Amino acid sequence: MTNIIKGVISEIWSSKQILSPIIHLCDQIGPRPSGSDAAGQAADFIQTEFEIGNLTTSTHEFTHNSWSPEEFSFAIENQTFPAIPFNLSGNGQLSGDCYYIANPSKKAFEHARFDGKILLAESSHGMGMHRTEILKKAVEGGAIAYIQVAKTPGGIVEKGIISTKGIAEIPAVCISYEAGHFLRRKSQQAGVTVTIKVKGKVGLAIGKNVIGNINTGSDETIILGAHYDTWENSPGAFDNGTGIATLLKLAEVYSQLEQLNVNLQFIAFSAEELGFKGSTAYKEEAVESREVSVPLMVNFDCTAYPRGQRTISVSNSNAIYDTLGHLLESFNFDSTINNRPPFGTDGFPFYLSKIPVVSLEQIDKTKPSYMHTAFDTPEKLTEDSLKNSTAIAGAVLGEIIRQKYT
Template identity: 25%
Template sequence: MRIKLILILSIAIFFDAFFVLAQRPEWKDILTFSYFHNRGYEVLERICDEAGGRIAGSAPNEKAIQILIEEAKKDKLSLKLEDFDFPGWVRKADSVQLIFPFEKIFRCVALGFNNPSELIEAPVVFAQYGYEEDYVNIDAKNKIVIVTQERPKNKEELLRYEAIEIAARKGAKAILFINDKQGGLVLAGVGNFQGEPNPIPAFSITYEDGQILKRLLKRKITSIVQVKSNSYCKPSKSSNVIFTIPGKSQRKIVVGGHFDSWDISQGAVDNGVGIAVLYEIARNLSRFKDFYYTIEIVWFNGEELGLWGSKRYAKKHKDEVELMINLDMPGDPTGFNTMGFTFLDSITNSIVENLEGFNLKDGVISRPWTNSDHMYFMFEGIPSITPLGWMDESMYHHYHDFGDTFDKVNKKYISNSAGILSILIYELAKSSIDFPRLQRQEVIELLKKNGLDKRLKKQKEWKFD
């Protein structure tokens, strides 16, 4: 512990002294390049409009990778692929349709890891939030269950996979999740985090269609719904895309974000913006030499289906990684999150204080979170940073919905993110300071202190027992 405290104090003293020289010519060069040479935006446009949604393991995902490689060659960036196996899933033409008391095709999206089903036709029952106690006065056997995605007050969150398992145990034939956002939106996602087939077909339907069913049930009018799942699970292969800027040390600062998206949209914001910012960081920093740390920029695949790309990368390279920075829907930067690795606060605060011309109003916080590509690095005790950012309402409104399209992307935000993050990475990679890892017990304490252990256990992602 004494050695770790000395290391932390050394980091703080080093960067306090280092940033006396802040706003050096290199900073101005980096920022100028971000604004006058932004190609990430047009690369993202090609990916979105020529490949479309890019779920991992699919032909569109492969096409998007080839577009990225083609564009990188124009900028003399040599990318490599690191393949991995994972439990994949293929979406086909699935359907949910009201057939009585009138006919209506519902706007819906099947949840990941549905398997093919027979044509299911059954009455619907409303099980409120989907908890066990919500079934006390309901006979769900051979029925189609509908549940709301609204969160009850003063009650622990029920994850969708838990609601699916409960409905299956009650004998339901399928389950429909009513989105809590109005405007004809659905909420794509997986039915579980392990890549296992869902026990019954599960779908997200719109708020408006859900209200139709709820009103009919309230008036005791029988509602018959027809459901058909044609999607299926299958073992798959995908690739992480990697660009490396060599340093004097083989120890790496990994800067990553997920490349894949849900297939129902173009994935322009989630995480197309991250793809573009990573591309610009690669172009920008590849112009510099004499880094102490190697910088490895990684477009992870398989995040939406369960963090498979970053999980595989972290397992393979964990002993090489000094620090991890994750860009998941970065937006317009407003600060940094040091994820509970508080010794990083002095470094990131120095960036905030010396970039007064930017709206870094949120400063630095240190609040770990999960379910994105930094998670498995954090589990290894590897120091991690994520940017805080502002997004226009139109950007996050269509989260995991059909409307996540390229027209929502703000080019200026890409330039802002790329410039600010490139400066941070530049300074980190130029330093020769060792960034101390947390030990296993310290990671456990960090997760428990921030209440993350409960969610991880519910997701079956707790790796510390």
């Protein structure tokens, strides 16, 4: 099996079109929110790619809530700036001045009160409090609205979900870096009035998970997953075209191998951005019903960002952690390894069910990734970064199969 792993790595590195799925998803389809026509086109494309690789395919549909803004406006002293409401923002039409927090943290909120004010805080780029936590603190402190300032200059605004429990209590929006700093300066000089209007509509949508199977007759099935949905403002090259490209390449390469001795199920999940709705639905309907016996889930989310830190996270299995630690060392792979839970990814629902989860990502947290923005586009990616991450993912899968199923 060691020779097979080397062959998998070689096959991936010799690929000449590993970026092609990302370019198609971004340039030919574009933003693909779960339940949209574009998401349906993306699902059809992925299913066709699985079939070209000689996998047997199926789809798994599920219903989830959707949210869309019917009315939205944002102004500072009657001057408009780039802004966007967060998904599940509370409704409201209001005006007020701001309370500014530069680096949101639990300590910063310990004794803070915002009664009758709008909380203004900077985005943490995944290195501090999540926006849903900040919103909760804003509500507890008496804020009438929450404004998040984008970290990246250039008029960029970042989409995302603001509540995990339905419609938020107060309006919540993201404004550009420039608008945020303009507002901060004005607030320091004298009172400044911000006007916000949000009216959102809640509905139902049908999401679709796309499944490609390699069946060996085994009683066990390793699930490999990546989400293909995006926010309505983002082409989603990095998040998560890279994960889909890794998934499709591994499906192609492993479909050519014999004597795997375990079934492989490659799943392109939808509605990850809405809180792992697709992976949760599949886990509940197929895994917990024991329709599929799953000893391991491997997740690919944001797998290749040039010059970023590549990380493998392992949860619910010390044995797999040790195995992959030895693998990284023996092949001198450019990746760190940790045993953190797969928070914020489609691996999380499986983790909660005590299933071992391995996840792979490559992120540079010191630089903007353009996730959830209109600037998450293919030209920011490189073939070598994606090939390297995908080759490591292929070796990880091969080593786990070698250790347990040969």
